[in-house]
Amino acid sequence: MNLDFAFLTWETLVGFVAKGLVFSIQLTLVAMIGGIVLGTVLALMRLSGKKWLELPAAAYVNLLRSVPLVMVILWFFLLIPLLTGRPMGAELSAIITFTVFEAAYYSEIMRAGIQSVPRGQVHAGYAMGMTYAQTMQLVVLPQAFRNMLPVLLTQTIILFQDTSLVYAIGAYDLLKGFEVAGKNFNRPVETYLVAAVVYFVICFSLSMLVRRLQKKIAIIR
């Protein structure tokens, strides 16, 4: 079979793919920021030493980590309209799902990060007269973030790859953009190939950047 990429002009890309790329990036960024914030709260709950905070956080994290992401996407797409009483677009549903889902993974990373900070730092914070919140905010979390930055970013690259799974509910993401273009020009083989190359280039360059960052951090520490 002959491959023909001639249809992939700038107009095609802008017309079909750009919208999907924007959504994929938007979804990744919102889920990353929301996931890290929620994940940090969950991590603090799990490390609080209070059973009534620990147990719900542990249940949340373990539950979401043991269900396939596709099923979580389907669950939310089914449940959100039932709970709110009105239909919700696939895109918005995906954003909520990914934020909730990724929080479980980010929380495990943050937990490891917080645990990697020497205990003496906490005692030092208290000895300075800081409250728990101040100690966490000013002493522990900045160090934990710094230690965990490469892992957090790697998780974000995985998150970006996983956004392609919104296929299950038909949201218009990068992959969908290529797919629609492929159907339109009856060139599905070429568009899937190009989609793979685009994902590879994005993810590979990001992981190279993370690797450089990791080396930098490792030297300073």
Add this chain to the structure above:
Amino acid sequence: MATWDWQVFCKNTIDGEVVPRCFGSGGDITYLDWMLSAWGWTLSVALLALLVALGVGSLMGILRTTPSKGLVALGNAWTELFRNIPLLVQIFLWYHVLPALLPALKSVPPFILVVLGLGFFTSARIAEQVKAGIESLPRGQRYAGLALGLTLPQTYRYVLLPRAFRVVIPPLTSESMNIIKNSSVAFAVSIAELTQFAMQAQEETSRGIEIYLAVTGLYFVSAFLINRIAHFIEQRVQVPGMIGGGK
């Protein structure tokens, strides 16, 4: 919210009538029959892909620790290639693109293509773990093997790998549990596995919550089974006196 209706699983998939005793007969199947067969597909895809991933992943991981620059580059390229493309896109490449480019693949059943796709995707992660496992061993082990006159393959076979594989059992366990979860992506190329069942049965019966609960439960059970099997293997192969070994 509506009330529970677990009878949905006893319904015939064709006429929607509730079948007594829940299992279909004479060529008719109920949603329960369908779901159990879908579970079988999920387990088959996942376990076969796991075999592929363990084989290829170990090989690539080992190559990345050899003294040969060419082999290291091959292992690295393999890992980066399969790690940086989303699984769903890889599955599409196997299912839509490769058979179009290589006509010989046209007669290969989609099931095999998905197994290879999922297996190769996971092999990149396993290569990473195996490499880390081998590199975690003291450098002297390799030199000791070579100094004793063992060839490089012998050094790997008798000195490095027996220890490295024990080190990587815990991360490999979590990869094995991931592969069960990741097999759900096969829904996109019409493999009749659990997620595909969940989507279709939800459409047909509108009892999404019951169906999703059952399917999610089966995913839990599958991952738990893998976890127990891996734990059993870990116990059987542990070396007394090693960290993570004999307690």
